[in-house]
Amino acid sequence: MPDPxxxxxxxxxxxxxxxxxxxxxxxxxxxxxxxxxxxVLALVGENGAGKSTLMKVLSGAHQPDSGQMRLDGQPFxxxxxxxxxxxxxxMIYQELSLAPHLSVEENILLGMEPNCWGWIRRxxxxxxxxxxxxxxAHAEIRPDRKVGQLPVAAQQLVEIARAxxxxxxxxxxxxxxxxxxxQDVRRLxxxxxxxxxxxxxxxxxxxxxxxxxxxxxRIAVLRDGRTVGEGPTNELSVDRIVALxxxxxxxxxxxxxxxxxGEVLLEISELAGASIPVSASLALRRGEVLGIAGxxxxxxxxxxRCVFGLEAVCxxxxxxxxxxxxxSPVRRWAQGVGLLSEDRKxxxxxxxxxxxxxxxxxxxxxxxxxxxxxxxxxxxxxxxWIDRLDIHCTGPGQSVSSLSGGNQQKxxxxxxxxxxxxxxxxxxxxxxxxxAAKATIYQLVNELAVGSAxxxxxxxxxxxxxxxxxxxxxICDRVAVMCRGNLGPAHPVSEIDEHALMLEATxxxxxx
Amino acid sequence: xxxxxxxxxxxxxxxVAWAEWLNRLGPLLGLGIVFLLFALIGxxxxxxxxxxxxxxxxxxxxxxxxxGMTLIIIAGGIDLSxxxxxxxxxxxxxxxxxxxxxxxxxxxxAAVAVAACAGCGLANGLLITRLRVVPFIVxxxxxxxxxxxxxxxxxxxxxxxxETWLNELLASLxxxxxxxxxxxxxxxxxxxxLLVALVLRFTRLGRHTxxxxxxxxxxxxxGVPVDRVKLAIYSLxxxxxxxxxxxxxxxxxVGDPTVAVGLELDVIAAVVIGGGSLSGGEGSVLGSLxxxxxxxxxxxxxxxxxxxNWVQEIITGIIIIIAVALDRLRRSRATA
Numbered sequence: 001m002p003d004p005x006x007x008x009x010x011x012x013x014x015x016x017x018x019x020x021x022x023x024x025x026x027x028x029x030x031x032x033x034x035x036x037x038x039x040v041l042a043l044v045g046e047n048g049a050g051k052s053t054l055m056k057v058l059s060g061a062h063q064p065d066s067g068q069m070r071l072d073g074q075p076f077x078x079x080x081x082x083x084x085x086x087x088x089x090x091m092i093y094q095e096l097s098l099a100p101h102l103s104v105e106e107n108i109l110l111g112m113e114p115n116c117w118g119w120i121r122r123x124x125x126x127x128x129x130x131x132x133x134x135x136x137a138h139a140e141i142r143p144d145r146k147v148g149q150l151p152v153a154a155q156q157l158v159e160i161a162r163a164x165x166x167x168x169x170x171x172x173x174x175x176x177x178x179x180x181x182x183q184d185v186r187r188l189x190x191x192x193x194x195x196x197x198x199x200x201x202x203x204x205x206x207x208x209x210x211x212x213x214x215x216x217x218r219i220a221v222l223r224d225g226r227t228v229g230e231g232p233t234n235e236l237s238v239d240r241i242v243a244l245x246x247x248x249x250x251x252x253x254x255x256x257x258x259x260x261x262g263e264v265l266l267e268i269s270e271l272a273g274a275s276i277p278v279s280a281s282l283a284l285r286r287g288e289v290l291g292i293a294g295x296x297x298x299x300x301x302x303x304x305r306c307v308f309g310l311e312a313v314c315x316x317x318x319x320x321x322x323x324x325x326x327x328s329p330v331r332r333w334a335q336g337v338g339l340l341s342e343d344r345k346x347x348x349x350x351x352x353x354x355x356x357x358x359x360x361x362x363x364x365x366x367x368x369x370x371x372x373x374x375x376x377x378x379x380x381x382x383x384x385w386i387d388r389l390d391i392h393c394t395g396p397g398q399s400v401s402s403l404s405g406g407n408q409q410k411x412x413x414x415x416x417x418x419x420x421x422x423x424x425x426x427x428x429x430x431x432x433x434x435x436a437a438k439a440t441i442y443q444l445v446n447e448l449a450v451g452s453a454x455x456x457x458x459x460x461x462x463x464x465x466x467x468x469x470x471x472x473x474x475i476c477d478r479v480a481v482m483c484r485g486n487l488g489p490a491h492p493v494s495e496i497d498e499h500a501l502m503l504e505a506t507x508x509x510x511x512x
Numbered sequence: 513x514x515x516x517x518x519x520x521x522x523x524x525x526x527x528v529a530w531a532e533w534l535n536r537l538g539p540l541l542g543l544g545i546v547f548l549l550f551a552l553i554g555x556x557x558x559x560x561x562x563x564x565x566x567x568x569x570x571x572x573x574x575x576x577x578x579x580g581m582t583l584i585i586i587a588g589g590i591d592l593s594x595x596x597x598x599x600x601x602x603x604x605x606x607x608x609x610x611x612x613x614x615x616x617x618x619x620x621x622a623a624v625a626v627a628a629c630a631g632c633g634l635a636n637g638l639l640i641t642r643l644r645v646v647p648f649i650v651x652x653x654x655x656x657x658x659x660x661x662x663x664x665x666x667x668x669x670x671x672x673x674x675e676t677w678l679n680e681l682l683a684s685l686x687x688x689x690x691x692x693x694x695x696x697x698x699x700x701x702x703x704x705x706l707l708v709a710l711v712l713r714f715t716r717l718g719r720h721t722x723x724x725x726x727x728x729x730x731x732x733x734x735g736v737p738v739d740r741v742k743l744a745i746y747s748l749x750x751x752x753x754x755x756x757x758x759x760x761x762x763x764x765x766v767g768d769p770t771v772a773v774g775l776e777l778d779v780i781a782a783v784v785i786g787g788g789s790l791s792g793g794e795g796s797v798l799g800s801l802x803x804x805x806x807x808x809x810x811x812x813x814x815x816x817x818x819x820x821n822w823v824q825e826i827i828t829g830i831i832i833i834i835a836v837a838l839d840r841l842r843r844s845r846a847t848a
Contacts, residue, residue, distance in 0.1 A: 097730040113716050
């Protein structure tokens with residue numbers, strides 16, 4: 001233990017030798033961590049490495065089996081989240097925790113409203129909320145707006161304002177940028193720098209290593225419940241971090257076998273939706289991966305949803321093989337088109353059902369005599385994909401809700417494979433999942449596009465929407481950019497670079 | 513706000529504010545349409561002051577129950593035991609009036625009844641928060657339980673009660689007291705509505721009720737005493753059920769353990785027509801009262817036109833579905 005009588009102040013937070021096990025699994029195995037005031041510590045690691053368990057210990061949701069925590073030198077052992085919050089620990093999760101029906105100011109002061117015999121002092125509420133928002137240099141957020149009507153970026157700011165209003169000492173940001181546009185990410189990073197200068201200690205958790213490199217002062221890498229590396233950000237390269245995360249050097253993260261494009265599987269011409277997309281044309285061939293880049297809100301997701309019949313098409317034509325005519329998910333599945341939703345928790349998966357039920361959901365035929373669905377046959381069919389996609393689970397009967405994000409995504413993908421679709425519409429397939437799962441998915445996409453003559457698998461066509469440019473450049477054959485509802489021409493990846501894609505995605509606007 | 517930044521977005525903000533107003537006024541608009549419809553196609557008597565008073569009187573019982581239900585539904589809960597609580601209320605009043613000695617004490621009897629009903633509400637709240645059973649199931653159980661208790665207390669018979677001023681609370685006004693415009697019970701409903709509306713808008717309890725219904729986990733994390741909020745609102749639900757029981761007693765003038773069967777559904781319908789969301793976070797006192805009024809106007813209009821009971825029921829059912837469908841439509845517009 002460090003001696004607190006030293007002249008330098010003790011670290012804002014010190015976690016020492018924290019261990020936590022759940023039954024037989026060791027989630028944390030003696031993790032030590034320290035964060036100083038005015039410092040941004042990035043915490044990286046694959047899903048399941050123990051990041052979230054560690055943060056749950058910090059926020060009082062879990063109690064460690066052994067180890068101590070000190071907050072500004074004082075012993076700190078919260079028994080519930082409320083206690084930790086009052087001690088100054090603020091957690092901002094990817095899924096924001098706000099009351100959507102309350103106004104901005106009510107959310108900021110929720111649970112500590114200034115009042116007189118239960119009657120709220122509204123002038124004070126307004127004043128304190130405005131002050132908190134001003135601290136963030138975001139006075140443009142009106143305190144009387146309902147939070148549910150604000151864009152995600154503004155909602156996130158409201159949560160940060162709430163943390164400041166409670167007087168937080170440590171701000172934990174868990175994947176804060178995954179649903180932000182690039183401009184909003186910029187503003188968030190500026191804000192983080194400001195908060196840092198004001199003496200907050202910030203723990204930043206992210207899968208986007210470029211962001212981590214940019215925003216953090218120090219990086220700690222977790223793997224299998226242990227700290228496997230720690231150091232100043234400028235001394236760790238991305239390659240080194242990835243190597244620490246996965247425990248081996250990752251080469252060929254983006255595999256690419258020789259692909260030979262065949263006939264056109266999906267042809268879209270001059271497609272327009274209700275408000276977005278405005279105009280989109282493309283042709284996807286068998287045996288190719290076509291990427292769609294663009295900013296959040298450019299209409300990429302809506303384009304896929306129009307194709308799949310989930311949103312109304314106002315103009316234009318969609319041709320799947322020889323089929324034209326109206327679209328609906330039922331028809332698309334029958335025509336051999338499958339969609340992987342960007343929102344796997346709400347839409348992509350039935351979380352409370354088993355892996356087998358989820359994988360076979362779109363096609364329950366052929367799983368027993370006379371249209372019956374036999375659980376044994378379901379499990380049999382599913383086991384094949386569990387092996388092929390390396391889904392970490394106890395078996396086909398395990399509930400999907402208990403899987404990690406990466407494994408959930410593999411289950412969602414397995415449904416498309418089980419259905420045997422020819423055209424895969426993948427919407428942000430690697431969002432919020434760990435590097436190993438990403439690698440599996442990249443490899444799978446490559447295998448699908450190449451096919452296998454030996455096993456009698458024909459190549460497939462993959463239409464892939466992603467916000468992560470290195471990934472698009474890595475696995476696609478061609479990339480088209482969508483900007484404000486308009487889809488540009490598809491460029492072969494050999495003829496374009498990330499910089500050019502980003503310029504096209506931002507249109508005329510020049511972002512700093 | 514002085515420091516507000518004027519941006520091109522203020523146009524959007526204005527249209528959002530517009531939509532919000534429309535949302536709030538939607539039920540009122542519906543009431544106007546239904547009323548005008550009957551005023552146009554119905555008989556002359558529908559528009560008479562007498563009939564308007566009758567509508568107000570008929571709305572009072574459901575309206576009183578809807579005040580409590582509004583709180584509960586905003587907090588994301590439900591209370592199916594209201595009807596039974598109303599019946600218990602009437603029985604307790606009659607029982608007390610008969611046992612009050614030589615001179616009956618109507619106020620004391622009413623107070624005991626309301627307290628008993630608030631106790632039932634508290635019991636609902638305790639079961640929900642302590643046992644962590646969903647409100648639907650808990651109140652489904654207490655619905656039967658309270659109804660049984662009312663029947664037991666009255667030995668499964670109507671209890672006659674001596675005549676007191678309680679009977680006049682909801683009775684049609686005699687000519688010499690026309691200056692009251694509506695009977696005292698209706699005024700009580702109006703006063704209580706104002707009170708609940710103020711509590712919802714301006715007190716911690718009110719805002720916490722919205723917070724619990726909107727996102728219970730967040731509320732808990734922010735230090736909102738979620739369980740205490742629930743206890744308070746279910747108790748208030750029982751209390752307003754008790755007041756509805758007093759009104760029901762005034763109308764019947766006897767304690768009847770079999771009265772108000774299915775009343776809870778009318779009460780829930782009133783809240784839902786008025787913009788309440790069964791998933792919590794939304795609802796208003798004004799909306800719920802308007803919802804209750806819409807149903808009374810339909811009932812009155814149909815009977816004035818000589819339409820049979822089943823027609824009223826069909827129309828009320830259609831109105832409920834239309835109200836909720838319109839609400840969803842408005843909302844999908846608002847988010848688009």
